[in-house]
Amino acid sequence: MTVAPIVRAAPNQTELLSVDADYLWHPWSPSRVSPDTxxxxxxxxxxxxxxxxxxxxxxxxxxxxxxxxxxCRAVTDAISAQLAQLMTYDMGEGANVPAIRLAQRIAGLTGPRLTRTFFCNSGSEAIETCVRIARFYHAVREDTGRTLIVSLDTSYHGATMAAAACSPAATPVAPEVAPGGFVTVPGPGRTEGPGHAEGSGGHPADPGPGPDPAADGADALREFLAEHGSRTAAVVLEPVQARGAQVASDAYLRAVRALCDRHGVLLILDEVTTGFGRTGLMFGYQHSGAEPDILATSKGLAAGYMSLAAVTTTQHIFDVFDRNKERAGFVHGHTHSGHAAACAAGLAVIDVIEKExxxxxxxxxxxxxxxxxxxxxxxxxxxxxxxxxxxxxxxxxxxxxxxxxxxxxxxxxxxxxxxxxxxxxxxxxxxxxxxxxxxxxxxxxxxxxxxxxxx
Ligand SMILES: Cc1ncc(COP(=O)(O)O)c(C=O)c1O
Missing domain, CATH: 3.90.1150.10 (Aspartate Aminotransferase, domain 1)
Incomplete structure (x- = not known):
């Protein structure tokens, strides 16, 4: 196929869409444009x-x-200045100033338990990283039977393999190629299939009889862990689900935290969408006070100005890896982990959130x-x-x-x-x-x- 140039200096929608239709493969389905794109x-x-x-x-x-x-000029200026000075420097064998500063700044917002940040590029990569950390954590401690990752059946955690396996309703993977060890349970207080959200917290239109207000909504998870707790590595969930804004109530999150503690299971909170302000606090978990062991953030961190994600863990988890590094190093990372201009964007975003x-x-x-x-x-x-x-x-x-x-x-x-x-x-x-x-x-x-x- 010969590549037709876009001839006009300022092409209109129709011209652009006709070129798009021939060359771009859009994410999600349909992967082609329509006339009203x-x-x-x-x-x-x-x-x-x-x-x-x-x-x-x-x-x-x-x-x-x-x-x-x-x-947002504060953010674009910070990115431009960093790009002009040093766009990035490999974090595998070195470090760069914005990555160091941003990790420290995040610890100031999430600490004192959550202190260690691993940078990656997208929400899906962050979830992938969380899953690997959780499984490695148990394996390194020779608790080798703990491999299951439990998510809620209406969640969305991303489109790469492990993230998609945590989100079967949103991103189904054919059973023949689906990675093993992923299980879903119904979300808080829900009695019907995905999309029905009775008692999901927030602001129901019709309070109706609904579920028992004294119940924490965690019975499905409670029952699952009672049976399979010793095989479970981690539970992953969103404080507010990005696909349908279903709210995990504060009581639910506190119950999940207690259940994870009782069964020796790690709690991963996926705050890819809720992190950095979306829920009215810096992080969604702060409404309930139920802190995760591993926190995934992305969208609000660089606010769309750069592609950046963060996985922030407790010092304890980091120490377990660190103590065992000879035996079980964590061989995981990305070329652009801690990209300097992306981290400069993150620092500027946090400044704007606080100052404004x-x-x-x-x-x-x-x-x-x-x-x-x-x-x-x-x-x-x-x-x-x-x-x-x-x-x-x-x-x-x-x-x-x-x-x-x-x-x-x-x-x-x-x-x-x-x-x-x-x-x-x-x-x-x-x-x-x-x-x-x-x-x-x-x-x-x-x-x-x-x-x-x-x-
Ligand atoms: C809660 C949640 N987790 C993970 C992801 C995946 O992030 P990304 O699209 O950056 O891979 C998303 C994206 O919408 C999300 O909302």
């Missing part, structure tokens, strides 16, 4: 502009990662959104409004209805994400009061407008 060319604050000059309020933060919105009181904004906008969405809660085609911080889902009665809501929002110049029958809101954490009012108004109108349609 948005080709983004610029962004400022919470708005993104397409190649035809239309601007949109991006209420999904690109892929839930643009947590500080677009064009971003967490307080998240909590104020969360309250504003939930109050505004009261208007649509009673609608019969809406099953639940739930979430925490600026990760909120409206669960409708069907995926086609959710698709129509999303399409109407786009016509109104607002981008939201749809996952199955959920409309997911995850705007940048810097969204203003005025933008939030616009988002809530358009969403309310879209939800009401599709009331008469078939689900």
């Amino acid at each position: 948005l080709v983004a060319v610029a962004g400022e604050g919470c708005e993104v502009r397409d190649a035809d000059g239309r601007t949109y309020l991006d209420a999904k933060s690109s892929g839930l990662n643009a947590t500080l919105g677009y064009g 009181r971003v967490l307080a904004n998240v909590r104020a906008r969360e309250a504003q959104l939930f109050t505004a969405l009261e208007a649509v809660r009673p609608l019969p085609h809406l099953r639940e409004v739930r979430g925490r911080g600026l990760l909120i889902a409206l669960e409708t009665d069907g995926s086609r209805r959710a698709a129509r809501i999303r399409a109407r929002m786009r016509q109104d110049g607002i981008l939201v994400r749809r996952t199955g029958r959920n409309i997911l809101l995850a705007p940048p954490l810097i969204i203003t009061e005025t933008e939030t009012a616009r988002l809530a108004g358009a969403l309310t109108a879209a939800v009401e407008a599709v009331a008469g349609d078939a689900g």
Whole structure:
């Protein structure tokens, strides 16, 4: 095939999409563009502009990662300065200044138990790393029967092999090629299949009879560990699930922590989406006080400005590896582990979160959104409004209805994400009061407008 150049200096959407259709393989399915695919060319604050000059309020933060919105000068300046000085230096046989500083800075936010950070490039790599650390940890201590990794059946932990094996509903892997030793249990208080989230915490639309409020929702895990605890290496879960904003209640997380302690199992918290402010605190686990043994973060760490992820463990876990390094070194890493410009971005992002009181904004906008969405809660085609911080889902009665809501929002110049029958809101954490009012108004109108349609 001959490569056709894009001839015009500022090609429009149609021109770009026709070239895209011939050469790009997009992630996820469908892997090809459709005529309404948005080709983004610029962004400022919470708005993104397409190649035809239309601007949109991006209420999904690109892929839930643009947590500080677009064009944040403090971050782009830090990256440019670091690139000009030293783009990176291999962490396998050396170190670089931003990686050292960022690891120390993260320990200041997660400590005193969680002190050791291993850098990688994506959320999936972080989960892959967590799984390897957990299994190695037990093996090094000669507790060799502990290999099982337990996740919740509605979770999403990524698309690489181990991460996908932890997320069978979201990223199914054919049984013939699926890695062994991964098990799922139902999530907190859920009695139906994936997508039904009774008693999942957050803000249920209809409190109804629901599950026993005194119950912690951890019975499925309790039963599993009672039988298989001695074979289990780790439990992995998200404080708020990124796909449908199902909230693991504080009571649930504390119960899981206690169960892990009782059975000698490590607790991995996947805060790839919730970490660095999304829930209104720096980390989702801080609402419950139930600290993990291993914490995975990514999206909010470099806020979409660079590709960066972190796995932060307790000093105890690091010491176990360190003491046994002759016998069982941890042979794991990536060329770009601790990339200097990415770590410079991370440092700048944390500065912005702290100096610009971003967490307080998240909590104020969360309250504003939930109050505004009261208007649509009673609608019969809406099953639940739930979430925490600026990760909120409206669960409708069907995926086609959710698709129509999303399409109407786009016509109104607002981008939201749809996952199955959920409309997911995850705007940048810097969204203003005025933008939030616009988002809530358009969403309310879209939800009401599709009331008469078939689900
Ligand atoms: C909770 C969670 N874990 C892991 C991942 C995977 O991250 P990545 O897409 O960077 O590999 C995601 C991505 O959406 C996520 O939301």
